[in-house]
Amino acid sequence: MTAPDGRAVSLRTRLFVLIVVPQFVLAVLASVVLHWMARDMSRNLYDDTLKVVAHAVAREVMVTKGDLIAESLLTSLQGAIGDPLFYQVHAAGGRFIVGRTDAPPIPAGREYPEAVPVFYNAVYNDQPVRAVVLREYITDPELDGWTTVRVWQTVTRREALTLQMLGQAAAVVALMVALGAALVWFGINRGLSPLTDLRDAVALRNPQELRPIRRRVPREVVPLVATINGLFQRLGAELDRRRAFISNAAHQLRNPVAAIQAQAESALHARSDADRQQRLTDLHELSRRLSRLTQQMLRLDAASDALDAQGGAPADLAQIVAEVARRHVPAALRRDVDLSLDGVEGSLPVAANPVLLEEAVDNLIDNALKYGTPQGSALRLELSRDGGMAALRVRDQGDGIPAQLHDAVFERFFRVSTADDGGSGLGLPIVRAIARRAGGDARVEPSDRGCVILLTLPLAAADAPTGRKS
Structure with a gap:
């Protein structure tokens, strides 16, 4: 008011x-x-x-x-x-x-x-x-x-x-109203004192102190306090996530930046044109890796912050997977990899953001081609319906992932191999963040051969219009 x-x-x-x-x-x-x-x-x-x-x-x-x-x-x-x-x-x-x-x-x-x-x-x-x-x-x-x-x-x-009689009665009524107003004001001040205490309790909170409010409040204010405590909890979790992201980003960017600086200094002091050209080539490759790492970190943060993942028209998972797979065909042919798609009849509408979903599928296929598909093998993409969920399985024929690392591979910056292959350890975390934001999940499915990454997403309403990319 x-x-x-x-x-x-x-x-x-x-x-x-x-x-x-x-x-x-x-x-x-x-x-x-x-x-x-x-x-x-x-x-x-x-x-x-x-x-x-x-x-x-x-x-x-x-x-x-x-x-x-x-x-x-x-x-x-x-x-x-x-x-x-x-x-x-x-x-x-x-x-x-x-x-x-x-x-x-x-x-x-x-x-x-x-x-x-x-x-x-x-x-x-x-x-x-x-x-x-x-x-x-x-x-x-x-x-x-x-x-x-x-x-x-x-x-x-x-x-x-x-x-005279009216004046006497009016005086009594006015006196009663005045006394009643004074008592009402006193009662309101006493009745609102718990809200004043609640205000003081909220004022004591800061980004470093977001513990729940435990003060006794009237029954009518309990839902408000519960909502505030829930907000503090979500805010605390978001601040912790931000701190972890900044810490991890600083740690992961330190080495590439140092390497770029070292290569740049070497190029400046090169003794020959051939040596300078090699340093510039290495510098270009390091810059490309740093750019990809930065883009993946930003995409991961965007996937975690996307509040409209289920807003608007649903996305057609079958169409998105087919289009993304088509873009990876040249890379698969260069490695003699048989890239195939086993789809479902018609569309497969899911309640997810089309742009973020395309990013997740691209990361899955790119990750499988780079780390899980030996030259001359096959990579299969399998689409299916499972109850109220749509499922995408990315099945490769590589060495697989040890069972004890099935959850660890979805952590930020975690890599199964320590070899310097240009990876950043952000591909699968991006996939899981996008899936969970849409109400689904991503996990490693047990397999006798190779590795199977399973992406599940909730199906959209049957009568909902299917979103198309422009």
Whole structure:
């Protein structure tokens, strides 16, 4: 999650907002509900008081035989209710008895049952008022019958009471929200402390120290820690591989470079043209070997780093083997070697990178022609299917490889023979690295005669398109 200006938003802030904002919204909704409740409570309270005043006015009029209500009683009633009071009394038949003559009009269509107070809102002297109409039966020689009493008052105090109750409730809600926000912030800081410890643990790691993280973390973070530890493990393995590669490369390049330097110095100090020509020829051969060694080392590193070995369209192993074998036919003819291919009908699609696969097949055939195929013998390439795997066997008729060295020949820079034959000991390691990157393998298969190198690769899906080289 990022802010509008592109900066990352902290998890602490995000959690705080996600928790406190809903609380604030609920507080606003609660304030609205409390306002309605306070308004209803204030209205009911003042309406009950207004009804009592109406009864008191009716009794006072009956006692005084229609005279005005005593000023002391009216003052006492206004003191209890707060706002100014006004009243009007009509005897049976609508005869005006006492009170104000300009009472607020009664809403049209409203029914006023007998002995039941009816409340309504109106405007009196340009001010909003609340009024009550009460009809009481009075038995009296002068006021005999249903007497109608109307009492009304301004609503200033009841609105002030509503606002006061709302303010008190809102203050309590705001205090609760503030305390809740403080507790939430404290809880988030405490809850995220394991992540802070995890951050410190990761910060302690460096290329020389990639041991797994062992700190206790919440259950939800365990998969993350496991992923980080897996990354550290892969990174450590890759760093070890890089160090080994650099060390081996430095060791293997030291002698060829020294030899080139020695031959160059000899050529510079040669006593005759023939001697100089021989030194230059030797220098050219050493440069060619160094170039091949460098290229093979780079290919081996590329094979180990290739992340898209199974990406894209599958490669046709049968086509690749046929094309690579065709390129080696001239070399086989020069040594009188019978190079043959026993293939399968149709294509043999495998889930591998075509370029790297071609490199692996080229190394297998080149290695067999150079070291495993005597002059006048045969070299057989056999393609087959074995379950869900495609297999290529390179079968020569040489001396073979001792059983105890079957795994060693796939190690970098390892050579069975110590003779200076121009080899680098990288051909078979390149083959195995490419095969394993594609999900297969390469190994020496036991044989009664010669050496058999077996390359296995996973078959591609039957309906997948077959990749072709351009």
